[in-house]
Amino acid sequence: MPRFVYDFAEGDKDQKDLLGGKGANLAEMTNLGLPVPPGFIITTEACRAYLADGAEPDGMAAEVTEHLATLETAMGRRLGDPDDPLLVSVRSGAKFSMPGMMETVLNVGLNDASVHALAARAGDDRFAWDSYRRLVQMFGATVLGIESEHFSDAVEAAKKAKGTRNDLDLDAGDFERLVETFKGIVREHAGRDFPQDPREQLDLAVHAVFDSWNSPRANLYRRQERIPTDLGTAVSIVSMVFGNLGMDSGTGVAFTRDPASGARGVYGDYLQNAQGEDVVAGIRNTLPLTDLEQLDKTSYDQLMDIMTTLENHYRDLCDIEFTIERGKLWMLQTRVGKRTAAAAFTIATQLVDEGMIDLDEALRRVTGAQLANLMFPRFDRDAEKKLLTTGMNASPGAAVGAAVFDSATAVARARSGERVVLVRRETNPDDLDGMIAATGVLTSRGGRTSHAAVVARGMGKTAVCGADELEVDVAAKRFTTSDGVEVAEGEVISIDGTNGEVYLGEVPVVASPVVSWFEGTLHEGTGDDLVDAVARIMRHADETRRLNVRVNADTADDSGRARRFGAEGIGLCRTEHMFLGDRRELVERLVLAESRDEREKSLAALLPLQMEDFTAIFREMEGLPVTIRLLDPPLHEFLPDLTELSVEVALARERGEVDQEREDLLVAVRRLHEQNPMLGLRGVRLGIAVPGLFAMQVRAITRSAAELAAQGVSVHPEIMVPLVGTVQELQAVAAEIAEVVAEPESHVNGAPVPHQVGTMIELPRAAIVAAQIAESAEFFSFGTNDLTQTTWGFSRDDVESSFFSEYLEQGIFGVSPFESLDVEGVGHLVELGAREGRRTRPDLKLGICGEHGGDPDSVHFFHRVGLDYVSCSPFRVPVARLEAGRAAV
Ligand code: ADP
Ligand code: MG
Ligand code: MG
Numbered sequence: 001m002p003r004f005v006y007d008f009a010e011g012d013k014d015q016k017d018l019l020g021g022k023g024a025n026l027a028e029m030t031n032l033g034l035p036v037p038p039g040f041i042i043t044t045e046a047c048r049a050y051l052a053d054g055a056e057p058d059g060m061a062a063e064v065t066e067h068l069a070t071l072e073t074a075m076g077r078r079l080g081d082p083d084d085p086l087l088v089s090v091r092s093g094a095k096f097s098m099p100g101m102m103e104t105v106l107n108v109g110l111n112d113a114s115v116h117a118l119a120a121r122a123g124d125d126r127f128a129w130d131s132y133r134r135l136v137q138m139f140g141a142t143v144l145g146i147e148s149e150h151f152s153d154a155v156e157a158a159k160k161a162k163g164t165r166n167d168l169d170l171d172a173g174d175f176e177r178l179v180e181t182f183k184g185i186v187r188e189h190a191g192r193d194f195p196q197d198p199r200e201q202l203d204l205a206v207h208a209v210f211d212s213w214n215s216p217r218a219n220l221y222r223r224q225e226r227i228p229t230d231l232g233t234a235v236s237i238v239s240m241v242f243g244n245l246g247m248d249s250g251t252g253v254a255f256t257r258d259p260a261s262g263a264r265g266v267y268g269d270y271l272q273n274a275q276g277e278d279v280v281a282g283i284r285n286t287l288p289l290t291d292l293e294q295l296d297k298t299s300y301d302q303l304m305d306i307m308t309t310l311e312n313h314y315r316d317l318c319d320i321e322f323t324i325e326r327g328k329l330w331m332l333q334t335r336v337g338k339r340t341a342a343a344a345f346t347i348a349t350q351l352v353d354e355g356m357i358d359l360d361e362a363l364r365r366v367t368g369a370q371l372a373n374l375m376f377p378r379f380d381r382d383a384e385k386k387l388l389t390t391g392m393n394a395s396p397g398a399a400v401g402a403a404v405f406d407s408a409t410a411v412a413r414a415r416s417g418e419r420v421v422l423v424r425r426e427t428n429p430d431d432l433d434g435m436i437a438a439t440g441v442l443t444s445r446g447g448r449t450s451h452a453a454v455v456a457r458g459m460g461k462t463a464v465c466g467a468d469e470l471e472v473d474v475a476a477k478r479f480t481t482s483d484g485v486e487v488a489e490g491e492v493i494s495i496d497g498t499n500g501e502v503y504l505g506e507v508p509v510v511a512s513p514v515v516s517w518f519e520g521t522l523h524e525g526t527g528d529d530l531v532d533a534v535a536r537i538m539r540h541a542d543e544t545r546r547l548n549v550r551v552n553a554d555t556a557d558d559s560g561r562a563r564r565f566g567a568e569g570i571g572l573c574r575t576e577h578m579f580l581g582d583r584r585e586l587v588e589r590l591v592l593a594e595s596r597d598e599r600e601k602s603l604a605a606l607l608p609l610q611m612e613d614f615t616a617i618f619r620e621m622e623g624l625p626v627t628i629r630l631l632d633p634p635l636h637e638f639l640p641d642l643t644e645l646s647v648e649v650a651l652a653r654e655r656g657e658v659d660q661e662r663e664d665l666l667v668a669v670r671r672l673h674e675q676n677p678m679l680g681l682r683g684v685r686l687g688i689a690v691p692g693l694f695a696m697q698v699r700a701i702t703r704s705a706a707e708l709a710a711q712g713v714s715v716h717p718e719i720m721v722p723l724v725g726t727v728q729e730l731q732a733v734a735a736e737i738a739e740v741v742a743e744p745e746s747h748v749n750g751a752p753v754p755h756q757v758g759t760m761i762e763l764p765r766a767a768i769v770a771a772q773i774a775e776s777a778e779f780f781s782f783g784t785n786d787l788t789q790t791t792w793g794f795s796r797d798d799v800e801s802s803f804f805s806e807y808l809e810q811g812i813f814g815v816s817p818f819e820s821l822d823v824e825g826v827g828h829l830v831e832l833g834a835r836e837g838r839r840t841r842p843d844l845k846l847g848i849c850g851e852h853g854g855d856p857d858s859v860h861f862f863h864r865v866g867l868d869y870v871s872c873s874p875f876r877v878p879v880a881r882l883e884a885g886r887a888a889v
Pocket of ligand 3: 632722762783785
């Protein structure tokens with residue numbers, strides 16, 4: 001039979017699963033000998049059983065009785081004793097901190113009798129009645145589910161009657177009357193009396209905390225933070241200490257260092273004569289923690305000592321809650337504190353310098369997501385800003401533009417060169433054009449998994465979502481803030497997708513110093529602490545990682561930037577854009593060619609152009625491998641739109657003008673039109689169906705490489721065949737490649753220019769028969785974008801904006817499989833392909849070149865399954881380096 005209750009002295013900080021974060025850390029502090037009010041913890045296991053069965057598990061009540069008795073003995077008082085009551089708080093606390101999401105009830109044990117004893121003991125009537133009215137208020141709201149406004153309205157009325165706005169002006173009599181009023185509110189709205197039995201109060205409060213795990217706001221928070229829904233909360237029962245016993249008492253919160261910058265110092269707030277949440281609720285102005293030194297030097301010094309103890313013990317920034325009861329300091333909570341991305345890096349290196357952690361641990365404490373966050377351009381911190389509201393930071397970045405309220409206007413204004421921010425209540429698939437046209441998206445509803453957020457993140461577009469204080473009036477083309485500020489269509493706003501802030505007017509944008517450092521325009525050791533910290537940790541990541549990091553790039557510019565960002569080669573150079581623009585006409589002719597001769601002519605015209613492209617890239621990536629993928633997309637993508645061309649030809653015919661070229665083109669476009677282009681004539685199929693096409697591309701690769709090699713430039717081309725499903729396809733192309741390589745122009749110093757031939761693994765079949773395919777491939781590159789599409793049977797372009805947000809909302813996906821690799825399904829195929837391939841060819845080089853190459857979780861997976869490199873977009877290269885390092889420590 002499991003145990004459901006643990007004394008503080010029985011737990012430690014590593015038992016967050018069972019005791020919740022708050023309980024585990026209270027136990028840890030108790031065992032460190034810090035002044036924690038005694039108490040015990042009911043486990044998350046009890047909560048899960050309660051939520052499953054709707055009742056306490058067998059044995060829990062007896063264990064509570066037993067631990068309560070021990071607590072009563074230790075404190076020398078009994079819970080709610082009419083002559084000398086023990087009071088307790090009943091506090092929620094899950095494995096992952098969910099600030100403010102669940103419930104806590106203070107002062108449990110007060111009733112009509114014990115309130116008098118409390119008053120006598122403290123020698124303070126006002127305090128006792130204030131504590132009692134707080135209990136009825138909190139109990140009424142959280143346990144009995146009464147709207148909290150009923151209570152706060154009554155408090156306001158009492159203050160008004162007294163002619164004051166300050167709760168300190170209310171006296172014992174006022175609070176005693178408030179207790180009566182509150183009891184009336186309970187009777188009216190809950191249909192029962194406020195329970196006088198202390199144990200009944202305790203049990204009901206415990207159940208309410210259990211139930212608060214499933215409150216709508218807790219559910220929403222978990223979805224957004226990707227916290228599992230089945231963990232449950234623990235409940236800590238803590239003897240009350242009182243910060244509301246006069247001006248020599250108070251309550252406060254503190255950080256062991258600045259959570260925004262990591263700077264050491266005294267950070268916190270303190271409020272005299274106050275209890276619990278008064279500090280954060282902002283009922284009175286708090287004092288800076290430094291003022292406590294004047295007010296109560298003994299407690300202040302002790303607090304500073306304790307903070308040092310905690311930092312040394314947790315070896316990290318901690319935040320704490322404390323209370324001073326008549327000059328005696330009590331610790332009520334601690335945890336490793338949340339921090340900004342910048343502070344994560346600076347704190348980690350500070351702790352290294354202080355000898356508290358080593359560089360491996362520093363690397364573990366920062367994340368690729370934090371680094372990515374630091375790489376976005378940002379609003380100038382020193383610029384003057386007018387804050388309109390704050391929403392959810394749904395997709396990072398800084399966007400400035402004219403507010404527009406519908407997609408058509410967004411598209412129209414963007415077309416005329418204006419920057420716009422699309423403002424909607426929420427978006428739906430019809431808004432896609434507008435989202436693409438806008439520099440940023442702002443919505444008043446929905447969170448980080450809403451349509452707007454998912455699509456914006458997919459497009460790398462700045463978005464702030466769920467700014468619910470905004471009244472968006474699409475019909476009137478304006479929005480209104482809660483302070484009544486109106487913003488009409490065309491007025492410029494600035495939105496910060498990194499912190500969720502929305503400003504009126506144009507806020508100047510500055511480049512990230514971290515990017516400037518990567519670019520080499522800002523140097524380490526020149527006074528920017530963040531840059532120094534990032535540089536040190538990146539260096540350690542590079543020394544630690546086993547995975548190489550390459551880039552997906554198909555221009556010399558992108559290649560150069562990626563190289564500065566640390567790319568160790570190109571993992572995917574797509575060739576399709578090289579067929580667009582002015583070259584479209586040549587491609588059209590190639591497709592339309594009726595004779596071998598005509599085809600050869602267009603190919604010959606394309607050859608020198610392709611050679612130029614490759615020469616520029618090879619030069620930029622001198623000394624590093626460059627993987628070039630032969631043409632992949634369906635041919636019709638290079639031809640005019642079928643509908644538009646049909647209309648054009650029909651109109652011409654009506655006018656009696658027959659243009660044979662357009663007519664032929666229409667026939668070809670029709671012939672090549674596919675219902676399902678993603679599953680149609682593309683990749684290696686195209687290479688086989690259009691003779692000479694791949695040969696031309698290979699010729700361009702080997703000839704430009706041979707020319708450069710002859711000039712002494714070190715080139716390492718890798719020719720990659722896309723969409724292979726069977727080894728026969730690869731053999732056919734390999735034979736064609738061998739012929740080209742045999743041509744004298746592909747030679748340098750009398751031998752073929754060094755190169756490799758490999759394939760993409762992007763069809764489930766290819767992963768399954770990888771052992772056969774490896775007979776003809778010197779390397780594999782897992783194309784996880786297509787592999788995800790072909791494994792799931794959905795096309796990214798079609799589904800991301802349609803049902804994905806619904807799937808995320810309902811929890812069918814925790815995260816989009818295009819964002820983070822579906823390890824169970826697609827990952828299984830990657831693992832299989834890697835294993836099978838190496839069975840045939842032990843030195844087979846393995847890489848991945850989908851978007852997943854820059855996704856932190858996916859990088860850890862690729863490390864685990866033994867790939868040689870990941871390849872991702874230029875801006876993700878630093879993220880992949882960092883995560884590859886983290887995967888290896
Ligand atoms: P949350 O998780 O929302 O911070 P807590 O359980 O920490 O909720 O409690 C809410 C407030 O009540 C905090 O300010 C806390 O310090 C205070 N509090 C909790 N238990 C006690 C206690 N036993 N004595 C005095 N204050 C308490
Ligand atoms: Mg707390
Ligand atoms: Mg592909």
